[in-house]
Amino acid sequence: MSGDHGHHDSQIDSGSWVNDSHKHKDKHKDKERKHKDHKKDKEREKSKCSNSEYKNLSEKKHKDKVKHKDGSLERHKDKHRDKEKRREDKSKSSSVDGKLKKEKENGFARWELSDPVTVEPPRIKSELDDDDFYPSPKHEKSLKREHDNDDYEFKPKKIKIENEKKAKKRRQEEDEEEDIKPKKKTRDRKGAGEGDGKKKAKKDPEEKWKWWEEERYTDGSKWRFLEHKGPVFAPPYDRLPSNVKLYYDGKPIKLGAQAEEVATFFAKMLDHEYTTKDIFRKNFFKDWRKEMTSEEKSKISDLNKCDFTDMSEYFKTQSEAKKQMTKEEKLKIKGENERILQEYGFCVMDNHKERIGNFRIEPPGLFRGRGDHPKMGMLKRRVRPEDIIINCSKDSTHPKAPPGTRWKEVRHDNKVTWLVSWTENIQGSIKYIMLNPSSRIKVSSTAPLHAPPGTRWKEVRHDNKVTWLVSWTENIQGSIKYIMLNPSSRIKGEKDWQKYETARRLKKCVDRLRGQYRDDWKSKEMRIRQRAVALYFIDKLALRAGNEKEEGETADTVGCCSLRVEHIRLYHEIDGQEFVVEFDFLGKDSIRYYNKIPVEKRVFKNLQLFLENKQPEDDLFDRLNTSILNKHLQELMDGLTAKVFRTYNASITLQQQLKELTCPDDNIPAKILSYNRANRAVAILCNHQRAPPKTFEKSMQNLQTKIDAKKDQLFEARRELKSAKADAKVRRDEKAKKAVEMKKKAVERAEEQLMKLEVQATDREENKQIALGTSKLNYLDPRISVAWCKKWNVAIEKIYNKTQREKFAWAIDMADDDFEF
DNA sequence: AGACGAACTTAGGATGCGACTG
DNA sequence: CAGTCGCATCCTAAGTTCGTCT
Numbered sequence: 106m107s108g109d110h111g112h113h114d115s116q117i118d119s120g121s122w123v124n125d126s127h128k129h130k131d132k133h134k135d136k137e138r139k140h141k142d143h144k145k146d147k148e149r150e151k152s153k154c155s156n157s158e159y160k161n162l163s164e165k166k167h168k169d170k171v172k173h174k175d176g177s178l179e180r181h182k183d184k185h186r187d188k189e190k191r192r193e194d195k196s197k198s199s200s201v202d203g204k205l206k207k208e209k210e211n212g213f214a215r216w217e218l219s220d221p222v223t224v225e226p227p228r229i230k231s232e233l234d235d236d237d238f239y240p241s242p243k244h245e246k247s248l249k250r251e252h253d254n255d256d257y258e259f260k261p262k263k264i265k266i267e268n269e270k271k272a273k274k275r276r277q278e279e280d281e282e283e284d285i286k287p288k289k290k291t292r293d294r295k296g297a298g299e300g301d302g303k304k305k306a307k308k309d310p311e312e313k314w315k316w317w318e319e320e321r322y323t324d325g326s327k328w329r330f331l332e333h334k335g336p337v338f339a340p341p342y343d344r345l346p347s348n349v350k351l352y353y354d355g356k357p358i359k360l361g362a363q364a365e366e367v368a369t370f371f372a373k374m375l376d377h378e379y380t381t382k383d384i385f386r387k388n389f390f391k392d393w394r395k396e397m398t399s400e401e402k403s404k405i406s407d408l409n410k411c412d413f414t415d416m417s418e419y420f421k422t423q424s425e426a427k428k429q430m431t432k433e434e435k436l437k438i439k440g441e442n443e444r445i446l447q448e449y450g451f452c453v454m455d456n457h458k459e460r461i462g463n464f465r466i467e468p469p470g471l472f473r474g475r476g477d478h479p480k481m482g483m484l485k486r487r488v489r490p491e492d493i494i495i496n497c498s499k500d501s502t503h504p505k506a507p508p509g510t511r512w513k514e515v516r517h518d519n520k521v522t523w524l525v526s527w528t529e530n531i532q533g534s535i536k537y538i539m540l541n542p543s544s545r546i547k548v549s550s551t552a553p554l555h556a557p558p559g560t561r562w563k564e565v566r567h568d569n570k571v572t573w574l575v576s577w578t579e580n581i582q583g584s585i586k587y588i589m590l591n592p593s594s595r596i597k598g599e600k601d602w603q604k605y606e607t608a609r610r611l612k613k614c615v616d617r618l619r620g621q622y623r624d625d626w627k628s629k630e631m632r633i634r635q636r637a638v639a640l641y642f643i644d645k646l647a648l649r650a651g652n653e654k655e656e657g658e659t660a661d662t663v664g665c666c667s668l669r670v671e672h673i674r675l676y677h678e679i680d681g682q683e684f685v686v687e688f689d690f691l692g693k694d695s696i697r698y699y700n701k702i703p704v705e706k707r708v709f710k711n712l713q714l715f716l717e718n719k720q721p722e723d724d725l726f727d728r729l730n731t732s733i734l735n736k737h738l739q740e741l742m743d744g745l746t747a748k749v750f751r752t753y754n755a756s757i758t759l760q761q762q763l764k765e766l767t768c769p770d771d772n773i774p775a776k777i778l779s780y781n782r783a784n785r786a787v788a789i790l791c792n793h794q795r796a797p798p799k800t801f802e803k804s805m806q807n808l809q810t811k812i813d814a815k816k817d818q819l820f821e822a823r824r825e826l827k828s829a830k831a832d833a834k835v836r837r838d839e840k841a842k843k844a845v846e847m848k849k850k851a852v853e854r855a856e857e858q859l860m861k862l863e864v865q866a867t868d869r870e871e872n873k874q875i876a877l878g879t880s881k882l883n884y885l886d887p888r889i890s891v892a893w894c895k896k897w898n899v900a901i902e903k904i905y906n907k908t909q910r911e912k913f914a915w916a917i918d919m920a921d922d923d924f925e926f
Numbered sequence: 927a928g929a930c931g932a933a934c935t936t937a938g939g940a941t942g943c944g945a946c947t948g
Numbered sequence: 949c950a951g952t953c954g955c956a957t958c959c960t961a962a963g964t965t966c967g968t969c970t
Contacts (some may be wrong), residue, residue, distance in 0.1 A: 463959075465959090467959080467960065474962090475938080475939090475961065475962075571932085571934090572933080572934075573933075579960095582962095584931090584932090584961095584962095585931085587932095587934080589934080597934095600934085600935090601935095604935090649963070649964080650963090650965085651963095652965090659961095659962075660962090662962085664963085692963095693937065693962060693963055694936095694937055694938060694961075694962065694963085695962095696937085696938080730928095731965085732927090735965075735966090746964075746965065747964080748935085748936095748965085793938090795939085796938085798954090803953095804953075807953085876938070879936070879938080882936085883937085906955080908956070908957075
């Protein structure tokens with residue numbers, strides 16, 4: 106049986122693929138099974154140190170990275186739709202009524218304004234009735250997509266005490282779900298003295314907020330309070346100096362501001378091979394002409410006669426000059442950036458200041474799609490305030506300073522409770538406006554949010570069912586772009602955690618599902634067979650779902666459900682293997698997927714059937730699409746979709762590979778190499794490739810030089826040790842003994858350093874065309890890595906850099922060394 | 927049931943920047 | 949102290965999924 110499974114070793118180990126009798130879709134039953142199911146994983150402790158397993162993985166699946174082959178099929182270019190028109194004016198969506206209030210505030214008292222000072226009141230939420238606001242339990246029940254446990258309920262602090270019992274129950278269940286693991290020590294450890302870790306105020310402002318110890322919203326809302334400063338716009342266009350010109354047919358032309366700006370976009374890309382491509386040039390020229398005055402238009406009719414080199418040179422000089430700037434100048438720019446970050450880079454969401462992910466609006470420029478993109482070269486328009494939709498809570502509107510005046514300062518300090526302060530002139534003491542102690546509401550920071558002078562937003566809405574702060578519609582594809590929070594934020598973290606919990610639930614029923622789709626290979630119905638074979642590919646090869654795409658609008662790429670006949674080849678026998686399928690197609694980002702794998706006979710026969718009477722450009726799975734597939738998966742397990750398989754298989758493979766590759770006796774660098782190899786196995790599975798770094802060869806050489814030098818040094822050190830020993834034999838005094846010790850240490854040090862370098866070289870070589878980052882960031886349950894680090898005493902910093910540690914703070918805090926995915 | 931739109935995750939490449947080196 | 953190198957961060961395109969509308 107195991108021979109059938111190509112490179113995907115993890116699956117062999119994590120359970121049989123053979124049918125088991127569980128066919129029912131009842132999730133309650135599922136729960137009962139929970140305990141038994143994954144104990145078996147435990148016993149596979151081995152001290153086997155060979156890397157053969159890893160090698161298997163990487164060798165069997167060799168791929169090339171080739172972006173977009175040419176000659177894509179014309180049939181994909183007929184439909185053209187006017188999307189933009191339809192999208193226009195859809196934005197009048199209902200705003201969620203915002204009798205908003207705060208809760209979950211880690212113990213801050215809820216206050217109300219103490220006296221109605223005549224100063225324009227800052228946004229303080231008025232009295233509200235909680236009953237309206239918090240969803241009733243029934244309501245909550247009906248919501249899906251919560252974290253994995255069924256009756257998770259959010260309750261505001263205030264009524265929390267009454268619900269303590271429920272919460273306890275919930276927690277118990279959570280732990281049960283995680284079964285084999287002992288109670289979460291981490292939580293207890295940290296929570297000690299904090300009484301559930303929830304009620305106490307954050308006395309120490311440095312202490313990081315542990316959102317994962319709090320309860321989640323279950324009413325579908327994403328936040329109660331949201332305030333931010335809006336986006337940072339791209340700097341306005343700066344005209345070229347008058348001596349820098351475009352040359353047309355050898356003659357200089359001074360362009361108007363609009364056409365000039367677009368011309369500079371092209372000039373800046375002149376060195377890029379993009380600008381030599383026909384489609385790029387055609388698209389660019391068409392859009393450029395739209396920006397020209399009629400006079401310019403009549404003069405400039407052939408892009409080939411345009412000479413941008415003068416402009417291009419100018420920009421090169423500019424960037425050179427920028428590099429040559431003095432330290433002070435650079436420091437000044439850095440300071441300014443920091444100021445902007447502090448002002449716009451954070452928002453307040455539910456009483457916590459959180460980092461925003463991308464607070465800058467994308468600047469205008471020429472669109473560069475990936476692969477053979479039909480729209481490459483088109484002008485990406487400048488985004489104006491009138492294009493922007495702001496999302497925030499109703500009660501977050503800013504206090505504007507009276508006309509013609511401004512506040513001394515607007516501060517965003519959510520560590521203090523005052524709203525307004527000033528220094529009085531008698532004692533020079535600071536006066537405050539604060540909240541009324543009886544208030545149940547606490548107000549967070551104030552932030553003026555207005556469109557730049559003379560402009561206005563397209564819309565301001567208050568929708569707490571979504572997580573974005575700012576959105577606009579982009580003009581190339583007509584799609585919506587968003588400003589959202591940073592991965593370290595609660596809102597992203599919770600979702601991430603939930604994703605892995607869903608994958609862990611899949612782990613528990615994956616055997617049943619595999620059994621089912623194997624059965625379905627025999628189905629009388631074509632659509633069922635197709636579904637089952639597609640699912641098999643998604644599971645075994647970690648393919649993406651593969652939605653249909655609008656033809657001619659984007660590069661021609663496919664995923665599982667959208668595979669075409671031309672993307673696979675069948676071999677009855679090849680390279681001594683039977684029933685081999687060869688995949689060759691462009692996937693997401695036009696990254697080539699190439700793989701040759703043996704499949705089971707039944708799959709092979711099915712594929713032959715699917716191919717009958719079809720043209721190369723026909724769909725392989727003509728009775729299937731992602732919607733059908735996902736609907737089916739949803740019936741098999743709550744929350745299951747095609748992409749959960751990728752997450753599951755990635756994470757289980759990491760766990761598996763770590764077990765196999767980690768040698769207890771290895772030193773730290775060798776352990777890290779093992780980790781990277783396990784990570785690499787996943788990256789190979791998920792087909793995460795990268796272009797070999799331009800400096801790869803050189804950097805390998807440098808490393809080799811270092812290794813050689815270290816070898817010499819070691820040789821020398823050994824020689825010295827020898828002579829010191831000899832010397833000690835003769836002299837037999839303390840000093841000589843000490844010298845021997847010293848030399849011994851030196852040898853050891855050199856040995857270790859050499860080893861480290863060699864390991865580094867191996868690692869880098871193996872990593873030439875493989876990108877580890879994507880899987881690490883998006884597919885591998887961080888708790889697996891954290892547990893591994895704890896188990897083998899490897900510092901977490903060796904595995905995750907600062908940003909990653911921020912993103913995975915939840916996992917680092919909660920996972921113990923015995924965590925099992 | 928299929929088209930469409932919105933929201934959110936996943937992705938590789940470009941750019942920035944700090945540490946190291948010569 | 950300039951130049952190099954490698955990693956971190958930024959950027960934004962390209963996916964998936966889900967809900968709504970027809």
